[in-house]
Amino acid sequence: MRKMKQSRRMIFGGMILSGTMALLALLSAVWTPYSPTAMSGAEKFAPPSWAHWFGTDQFGRDIFSRVMCGMGTTFFIALGTVLIGALIGILIGAVTGYFGGWIDEALMRLNDALTAFPSILLALVFIALLGFGKYNVILALGVAFIPSYARVVRTEFARHREMTYVRSARLMGASHGRIMLRHILPNTTRVLLPALVIGFNNAVLAEAGMSYLGIGVKAPDVSLGYMLSESQGYMMTAPWYVLCTGAVIVLLILGVSLIGEGLQERRGQ
Amino acid sequence: MRYTAKKLAMMLLTMVIVSFLAFLAFQIIPGDPTVRLLGTDATAESVALLRAELGLDRPFFVRYAAWMQGALQGDFGRSYSYAMPVSELLAGKIGITALLTAVSFLLIVTISLPAGILLCVREHPRLDRAADAVNQLIMAIPPFFTGILMTLVFGLMLRWFVPGSFVSPSEDFWRSAAYLVFPALAIALPRIAMTVKMLRASVRGELTKDYVRTAYSRGNSRWQALCHHVLRNAVVPTVAFLAMTAADLVAGSVVIEQVFSVPGLGRLLLTSIANRDFPVVQAIVVILALWVVLVNGAADLLNQRLDPRLRLS
Numbered sequence: 309m310r311k312m313k314q315s316r317r318m319i320f321g322g323m324i325l326s327g328t329m330a331l332l333a334l335l336s337a338v339w340t341p342y343s344p345t346a347m348s349g350a351e352k353f354a355p356p357s358w359a360h361w362f363g364t365d366q367f368g369r370d371i372f373s374r375v376m377c378g379m380g381t382t383f384f385i386a387l388g389t390v391l392i393g394a395l396i397g398i399l400i401g402a403v404t405g406y407f408g409g410w411i412d413e414a415l416m417r418l419n420d421a422l423t424a425f426p427s428i429l430l431a432l433v434f435i436a437l438l439g440f441g442k443y444n445v446i447l448a449l450g451v452a453f454i455p456s457y458a459r460v461v462r463t464e465f466a467r468h469r470e471m472t473y474v475r476s477a478r479l480m481g482a483s484h485g486r487i488m489l490r491h492i493l494p495n496t497t498r499v500l501l502p503a504l505v506i507g508f509n510n511a512v513l514a515e516a517g518m519s520y521l522g523i524g525v526k527a528p529d530v531s532l533g534y535m536l537s538e539s540q541g542y543m544m545t546a547p548w549y550v551l552c553t554g555a556v557i558v559l560l561i562l563g564v565s566l567i568g569e570g571l572q573e574r575r576g577q
Numbered sequence: 578m579r580y581t582a583k584k585l586a587m588m589l590l591t592m593v594i595v596s597f598l599a600f601l602a603f604q605i606i607p608g609d610p611t612v613r614l615l616g617t618d619a620t621a622e623s624v625a626l627l628r629a630e631l632g633l634d635r636p637f638f639v640r641y642a643a644w645m646q647g648a649l650q651g652d653f654g655r656s657y658s659y660a661m662p663v664s665e666l667l668a669g670k671i672g673i674t675a676l677l678t679a680v681s682f683l684l685i686v687t688i689s690l691p692a693g694i695l696l697c698v699r700e701h702p703r704l705d706r707a708a709d710a711v712n713q714l715i716m717a718i719p720p721f722f723t724g725i726l727m728t729l730v731f732g733l734m735l736r737w738f739v740p741g742s743f744v745s746p747s748e749d750f751w752r753s754a755a756y757l758v759f760p761a762l763a764i765a766l767p768r769i770a771m772t773v774k775m776l777r778a779s780v781r782g783e784l785t786k787d788y789v790r791t792a793y794s795r796g797n798s799r800w801q802a803l804c805h806h807v808l809r810n811a812v813v814p815t816v817a818f819l820a821m822t823a824a825d826l827v828a829g830s831v832v833i834e835q836v837f838s839v840p841g842l843g844r845l846l847l848t849s850i851a852n853r854d855f856p857v858v859q860a861i862v863v864i865l866a867l868w869v870v871l872v873n874g875a876a877d878l879l880n881q882r883l884d885p886r887l888r889l890s
Binding site for chain 2: 417418420422426427428429432433435436437513516517520521522523536540543544547550554557558559561562565566569
């Protein structure tokens with residue numbers, strides 16, 4: 309009972325935190341306090357003030373506005389990544405788990421080989437193949453995330469395959485496709501939902517990491533990771549640059565991970 | 578025994594698939610390395626000559642077989658951009674990355690296991706909740722941000738090390754410690770939090786089991802029940818998790834090496850990707866994958882040792 313309350317509190321807190329961030333990110337598409345690219349020689353490295361909440365950077369650009377845009381980029385990439393990874397992963401996992409047989413064996417061997425790579429390494433290789441940029445990051449990370457979703461979904465489908473309700477549905481003449489989509493898939497949400505949220509989190513982390521390494525998003529797109537690597541050069545002159553940018557990344561991850569943890573804890577009961 | 582043999586065969590198969598994928602991936606990319614090496618206005622003859630020299634004119638499977646044969650003997654071909662054998666290029670870097678990974682794994686084990694066990698000895702609702710909150714926060718801080726903060730505080734402000742430079746242990750052991758411990762800690766911190774959380778969850782799960790009540794009824798204290806009965810069972814998933822972590826640390830070190838300017842495999846990988854120096858990228862990818870497969874395999878075998886039930890499946 310106490311656990312139930314705690315998990316609900318975690319999900320609630322995470323929702324508020326992520327919701328605020330998401331709203332700010334959405335808002336950045338239409339409005340930011342200043343233009344994220346407007347430079348101002350007079351206001352180079354202005355410390356945080358009422359005019360510039362997070363201060364300004366080496367070109368006098370408003371850091372708060374840039375952080376808002378950066379969150380937008382991050383949300384966009386993370387959503388795209390999860391979408392690609394989950395859709396293809398679910399498809400592969402469902403088919404292999406449901407039908408089994410040698411295709412299942414072969415695909416799972418391939419899956420094992422791919423999960424042997426930490427996903428950021430896999431994404432690095434894909435970026436090396438595709439080149440930089442927002443859409444390539446989505447593609448690289450999305451593909452890198454497929455194996456983990458395929459595995460989770462496969463286990464669930466293999467478990468449900470032999471259950472009575474699936475057999476009854478089969479006896480009643482339901483097609484394989486219908487059973488997979490209408491009967492088994494809804495039963496996997498308890499496992500799938502936390503996996504999706506955690507995947508989103510990993511995507512945020514990976515995107516920030518890649519942009520930090522300079523192999524992710526490229527200008528004119530603003531990215532939190534890239535801002536962080538830029539701010540590293542001015543840590544002593546403008547500590548607010550690195551601290552504000554980093555804090556936003558931490559809050560972003562914290563919010564989503566609270567939701568993920570809460571969901572997972574709820575599943576455990 | 579049969580299990581071990583099967584496991585080894587699986588690992589070998591996985592390695593073959595990985596090496597094949599790594600090789601294939603760098604064959605199908607657009608962008609001919611000869612263009613990079615000779616420039617766009619090279620004559621057709623010189624391009625053909627270089628392609629023959631690099632072996633690019635041979636059919637795919639012949640090149641794969643030749644490359645595999647070389648790789649097994651430690652020969653990964655020549656780097657395009659450094660004009661030296663890849664193996665020589667890697668030699669100095671592997672040690673640094675391995676050391677960084679080892680230090681960080683050591684930190685994880687020596688911090689997380691005692692901390693996790695100590696937090697389980699007695700139930701303090703307040704302390705538990707505080708520990709949960711701290712754990713949650715630490716897990717949310719990306720290692721590269723921790724690393725940046727560390728360079729700010731310990732490098733720029735306290736001057737325990739000079740950001741942007743590196744001292745290797747062979748030069749000066751004690752000075753190099755500062756250059757290794759901070760990056761290792763940056764990688765380790767979120768993992769420590771995860772391990773503590775994992776260990777506590779599995780201890781809590783075990784504590785509700787019947788055998789614990791039996792142990793109590795025979796007069797065991799909580800500490801005795803924990804040491805003699807619970808931990809043996811609770812530690813199994815944690816060991817599995819730690820082994821997985823050991824495999825993941827390599828990826829963490831790729832990013833952290835950049836933050837602290839550690840001249841390891843990760844930095845070489847990044848510059849090689851930027852330079853489209855495929856033989857180097859291929860070699861690093863295969864070496865890292867080999868490491869991951871080996872560690873995962875060892876983890877499975879260890880797990881199976883610890884938990885005899887797993888031997889049946």
